[in-house]
Amino acid sequence: MSKRIRRVGSIKGELLKKSKEAALAAVQIFNNPNISFKSESYVVLMIIAWTYLLHAYFRDQKVEYRYNRQNGKRREFEKTKHGAYKYWEIERCLNEAKSPIDKDTANNLRFLIGLRHEIEHQMTTRIDDLLSARFQACCLNFNEYIKKLFGDANGIEKHLSFSLQFSTISTEQKELLEEQPGLPDNIHGYIQEFDAGLSNEEFANPHYAYRILFVPKTANSKGQADRVIEFIKSDSPLAKVVNKEYAVIKDTEKDKYLPQQVVDIMKKYGYPSFSIYYHTQLWQSRDAKNPAKGYGTMVAGKVWHWYESWVEEVRKHCRDSGDKYIHEPENPPTKNCPR
Numbered sequence: 001m002s003k004r005i006r007r008v009g010s011i012k013g014e015l016l017k018k019s020k021e022a023a024l025a026a027v028q029i030f031n032n033p034n035i036s037f038k039s040e041s042y043v044v045l046m047i048i049a050w051t052y053l054l055h056a057y058f059r060d061q062k063v064e065y066r067y068n069r070q071n072g073k074r075r076e077f078e079k080t081k082h083g084a085y086k087y088w089e090i091e092r093c094l095n096e097a098k099s100p101i102d103k104d105t106a107n108n109l110r111f112l113i114g115l116r117h118e119i120e121h122q123m124t125t126r127i128d129d130l131l132s133a134r135f136q137a138c139c140l141n142f143n144e145y146i147k148k149l150f151g152d153a154n155g156i157e158k159h160l161s162f163s164l165q166f167s168t169i170s171t172e173q174k175e176l177l178e179e180q181p182g183l184p185d186n187i188h189g190y191i192q193e194f195d196a197g198l199s200n201e202e203f204a205n206p207h208y209a210y211r212i213l214f215v216p217k218t219a220n221s222k223g224q225a226d227r228v229i230e231f232i233k234s235d236s237p238l239a240k241v242v243n244k245e246y247a248v249i250k251d252t253e254k255d256k257y258l259p260q261q262v263v264d265i266m267k268k269y270g271y272p273s274f275s276i277y278y279h280t281q282l283w284q285s286r287d288a289k290n291p292a293k294g295y296g297t298m299v300a301g302k303v304w305h306w307y308e309s310w311v312e313e314v315r316k317h318c319r320d321s322g323d324k325y326i327h328e329p330e331n332p333p334t335k336n337c338p339r
Helices: 010-031 038-060 090-095 103-119 132-150 171-179 185-196 200-204 237-249 259-268 276-285 308-320
Strands: 068-071 074-077 296-299 303-306
Touching (some): 038 103, 038 132, 090 103, 103 132, 103 200, 185 296, 259 276, 259 303, 276 308
Antiparallel strands (some): 068 074, 296 303
């Protein structure tokens, strides 16, 4: 029987190599104009890339990343039915106390993990552009961490460049992106719920979603290199002007209301008999908690909150109901029901 030869660092090196190849493949597929199965492929490959990267890090730090349990003084490793070791998946790696990943980068990865679960069960459409900011952040985060953990020589930015485009973004395309047509209900609901669980600071962090504002440049000095994308310092006069103008049109965090707050608002509008009972009847009859309708969201996966759009719908309902909610009823309904 031949003696097994174990090369020091060989497994770590192989993990690192496969990690980089998975990340490069993810970006190359996403940038390929001949492939329509972009986002699904990107998410799966980037999660593999991050998993291998963290496995390489844990191996380097001598952290055991195989599932195991202690049986007395003996440690038993979990295995598949075919006898292979069970290694930590990406979420378990992020939850490890010795994980090197910062909170905002972890938020980005957890978003992609949840997105992968959703797209595994249903065909998706039109999510490539809508989620590109989070995909871009994932790329930048990966390149940052592979260099931080294993040195600048392992950076992959030298292998990729900016994608060239065949056209500018038309007004029609802009409106389509803003309206998000064809987005599956499960994906729309997942995005709303995940984002609602983040603070404003976490949502705006570039490690979670990397957003760039593009402004067409109409002039350039002759004889100078002319780049499609030019970067300016965030504290420059131009940046201050652009950010000031952009702040006028950018999306703001939506106000959220608990059910009782909606009821209290209706009372202030002059509908004193409107109660939680009537509110519950209304949202149930309209299936208003369907995420696709955009009336509200589940915060932290526990409590449903309503948006301003639902408050307006309730107010319209009260207004269209004549005197029903204007006078206090002699025997108001007190039936217990979900809010």
